Amino acid sequence: MLITPYQYFVALCLSLLCCSGVRAQQETAQLGKVKLSFNLDGQGEPVYSVSYGDQPVILPSRLGLQLKDVDSLFSRWFVLLGVDRTAVDTTWQPVWGETKDIRDHYVQLTVHLRQGAIGGAGGSSGLAAGSGVSSGGAAAPGPGGSGRRMDIVFRVFEDGVGFRYELPRQAGIRYFVLSDELTQFHLAGDHKTFWIPGDYDSNEYPYTTSKISEVDNAALVAASTAIAVRVAPDRYAVQTPLMMKTADGLYINIHEAALVNYPAMQLHVDGSSLTLTSALVPDAVGNKAYLHAPCHTPWRTIIVSDKAADILSSRMILNLNEPSALASTDWIHPMKFIGIWWEMQTGKGTWNYSDYPDSLGPTGALIPNGRHSANTANVKRYIDFAAANHIGGLLVEGWNVGWEDWFGNWKENVFDFVTPYPDFDVRAISDYARSKGVAMIMHNETSGSATNYERQLDTAIGFMRRWGYTAVKTGYVGRIIPRGEHHDGQWMDNHYIYVAARMAENHIMIDEHEPMRPTGLQRTYPNWLACEAARGNEYNAFADGNAPEHETILPFTRLIGGPMDYTPGIFRLRGYSDVPGRQVHTTLAKQLALYVTMYSPLQMAADLPENYAAHMDAFQFIRDVPVDWDDTKVLEAEPGDYITIARKGKGQDGWYVGAITDEHSRTATVPLDFLDKGRRYKAIIYRDADNADWKGNPEAYMIETRTVGRQDRLTLKLAPGGGAAVSITPF
């Protein structure tokens, strides 16, 4: 691990000379069943471990950083200056979310470390006196990084551990370049793992379920030709959130929280030692991060429970993020939306106005192809549908010039974000939408050219404000510009946050597609409603699609970081494509259930108005289902198999249940004991028909109405690839 022979020699000498002094006592912190242990090993290297009850979660694993310049190794020869301990138990209210209140309950252990002089005089050893650190008492720097300080902060929750590195203000370290982070997660067994490749530019892979020792992404990366940009140089690297299940039935999820000014952490898998090592996405010149002390890394998170449902109920990631940074949030409104989008995904229409990118007609204008979806008449048709069906927003893609030639050429100036195609009458459309009470959602596809978007951002925002767009969907399809940067690197991390913050300043909500996967920053920027950053429903349109188990895995992986714009609600599940065998890999009822199981404050009703028109009875659930919640109960869950969730609408008395399964049929039993005592409710059950199955008969559903109370339980039969959705509203 980047140890030169000289460093190894020095370390060896050090361990021989003074190892008895450097080995510090073990520090522990515990809450409920979760216990964190920390110590410095014989080389003064920070080591931690995590257990859950009597079960090991993380075996002793090293911690540290690697700096680029002189005295670069920042992972050993430490002495413990002292520790701080605090405990917190508070409750806060998110602007929107799965529950009205979120409890933040943890004990915190901060270990203050200092690198000792190496082979020199005056190096401290062992535990320094006192448990606090005076900021005025920094030791003088010396050879081998002597005197440099680092803190590691652990927060132990009832459902896991978060920790981060903090570099305090000090003379020895100011600006520095991070060449590596050395965090390890030594697993206690060869766990069953739900993983996608550690790709620098895409999270849009299907999940593989395998033992951790079997991780090898090469074949999957090579085969995934439907993904626009794939850069996965390490075949043994996986993306986070990484979901695992031990042979003893423990569920472990590793991710990160509050990823700010830092690259995404992927995990390199050493299958022989069962060790995961942080692998930061590099920048254009191979560096990992440019930092300025005082500073800290994002939180590294380990969520753990013996119940899978607890993983989905965990709020640890949100708790580790900073509170809202916005001056006001009353302008932020979760909503459902429809879009001029699926018709392009399925080939009915086009984003581009012309099929002749380099050609102009006799008048000097683009030659229209006659199939351009974002035309004024079509947009008005969608506005009418939204207005008639209580759908809050309308997204229109392909409205602005540039789609003839937008992708694949690493071209910087693709779109200007303000010039509509000639058949898109922005004034007429804005006026019409306003008159119908429908919010227009802007679409800013960058084609991966983040520099161009930043250049145009003021102009793009000015356009949105002028025409009354209060939400924007951004996109990053393609290789990133600045060239050499990656979707998941530090530069783009800062870019996404910059854009979200600028949108917030201008009271614009944002939904990012093809970004870095989220890490709970929606708490800090609550206008950042959703992201894609995973394999969405769209892959059923333009590629081989998503296996029936896909939606049972996503909540355990990608959604641990934040809401996903998965675009559920496809009703026409076959026959939308000319490609033989192409179909959505769910039943219609499961599409409804996703509005509950796949949490997002921004939920699309993704299918075409005409396809909804054929099933308006089923569409009623989409009309009714909220996108913001006072309460959430994860009733049962098993990654890769099934999820059943009940949620109570924000400010409502009604509950909504979603139950989904993988390729196997199953019966979900839903005790209704979350209902109010003594109250009667009307339950409308949208379920698979008895003969439904995702492959052969996906659109067969039944709608049943029952009167229920808290003593009742619903028995929901789910078809293979099926699901059920239930609205339960009081009489």
Place this chain on the structure above:
Amino acid sequence: MLITPYQYFVALCLSLLCCSGVRAQQETAQLGKVKLSFNLDGQGEPVYSVSYGDQPVILPSRLGLQLKDVDSLFSRWFVLLGVDRTAVDTTWQPVWGETKDIRDHYVQLTVHLRQGAIGGAGGSSGLAAGSGVSSGGAAAPGPGGSGRRMDIVFRVFEDGVGFRYELPRQAGIRYFVLSDELTQFHLAGDHKTFWIPGDYDSNEYPYTTSKISEVDNAALVAASTAIAVRVAPDRYAVQTPLMMKTADGLYINIHEAALVNYPAMQLHVDGSSLTLTSALVPDAVGNKAYLHAPCHTPWRTIIVSDKAADILSSRMILNLNEPSALASTDWIHPMKFIGIWWEMQTGKGTWNYSDYPDSLGPTGALIPNGRHSANTANVKRYIDFAAANHIGGLLVEGWNVGWEDWFGNWKENVFDFVTPYPDFDVRAISDYARSKGVAMIMHNETSGSATNYERQLDTAIGFMRRWGYTAVKTGYVGRIIPRGEHHDGQWMDNHYIYVAARMAENHIMIDEHEPMRPTGLQRTYPNWLACEAARGNEYNAFADGNAPEHETILPFTRLIGGPMDYTPGIFRLRGYSDVPGRQVHTTLAKQLALYVTMYSPLQMAADLPENYAAHMDAFQFIRDVPVDWDDTKVLEAEPGDYITIARKGKGQDGWYVGAITDEHSRTATVPLDFLDKGRRYKAIIYRDADNADWKGNPEAYMIETRTVGRQDRLTLKLAPGGGAAVSITPF
């Protein structure tokens, strides 16, 4: 040269199979003494040569491009489809310049080339019938790039040759990545050469004079520690404009014109074959340029004459640029300016407000160091001086927050370009400057973080417009962000042009420091008054300075591309620095002469008001000398030795003469036959005192007044490192 064994084999087969057909006839074009010859060699490789009278300038040299992807070699196996010839002789008027009228006189030869099928059927050979190319008649692509077309356009002027590659619209090439340009300049001898290293990020080196075969920049690059960023991976690469002199007294200058959407061309020197090869500055991932056919490269320029003065008088670079792209230009005003700048360069004051970058005082504000130059009182003092002395503008550096911590850390968000330090009262200063008729010049230092500048540009421009700043000096000290990009790469080329164009839209003039060296784009963007991009006078303040010959070389090299903000006018030539031996390497009179010899429409009077106050008689020349001209006569010149130029002020009857020498004293004889017949003029001669010399007695000058007419001649004695300036105004 990037030829794989396979390509070599194919080429060999081709030459054996069909070389007799591929060898096309020689095409020539001539104007005056300059003759251009072109042919395809036995491998269908384009070859050109240039001669001047009977002297060879460029021996037969190859031409071509290397594309990145399949069929990448675009330099051989060509057949000649035909040639076009045109002739142009027009005159145009620059918005500002060295002369009122500029004649554009050339003959143009366009050769239309097509790559033949390699070893396949149907490949054309020899000269295709007809001399025109129908755009509808593109040959179908085939193996080995067959059918791909390229034009090479040569313009032959009386003072040299320009040529460029043009890729027409065609099916076989659309978007492409350029991995190399293969242009060569095969020299006819081991010429005396004035060169600086081919550095990707800096032009601020002192010039070396050596034979071309002796070029080796390694030691100079290593020693030039005063240059902030040095990236010169090829020790045999030199920057352009490259000035050479043959043993036979021919002067040859190689550069480029109209550098748009392309990296700068440096020249790799093969000292054994005396061949220069284009070496394009790479981007972050090693590519050279991203292009989209139809497109063309910049012009490659060879200026040649047997008189050195003709090199300085050449307008070829401007003629090869496009006319003004601006909607209006009446708001563009060449001007002189002073600046709060030299006092920081010399250590009297500081850019930064605080010396404690990471520290705040008890009130939470920065701790002032008491030496911050950009404070309101000091700014008003400069405004007063400018107003009293007919100096049009005032530049203030260090006015905005960020200077505590602005450089050297590859930090992205250094400045916001709008937040003044607490002691800089922008409103009071703007009001005061307006009341005094002095134009405030904005300063936007980017620290090399171009991404940050683009992000803030709208805001920065809004600030300028709000406070009435009509000119801006930009700066790029430091490694470029996007990281991995270079000052001289394609991305930054587009950046500089983007910024200049945005400034033009907002009627703001621009002066760029640390940019790419200019290539005549000031014709297209006449608000782009000047650049630095060379070793300016400032090196006399903070480093070992510039040799006395330096200013006799710059007009032959860097200034061939466009005006330089050299910042002349230093009057206190010694004692401004605590560093022993540090002094300006000229006399005071030479500083005056530079206002004439170092052309710029934006000329700084760089010294402090108090230093000017000690020599107000000499300062009178700076007050008087224009910055825009109706006519220019280069009276005598030899690179590295001396330059004498006379210029006639724009719209004036007065003439101004500047004469400078290197470290040797000399006598410049100036016939005044450019004066109007029968008219008497008052000549004020600012010359070195008889005992002056740059090293021991630099500030000794004499001012003499004489009455002269066109039959007179001035005899100007120049001290070692000296000069003379003369104003000649009619009675």
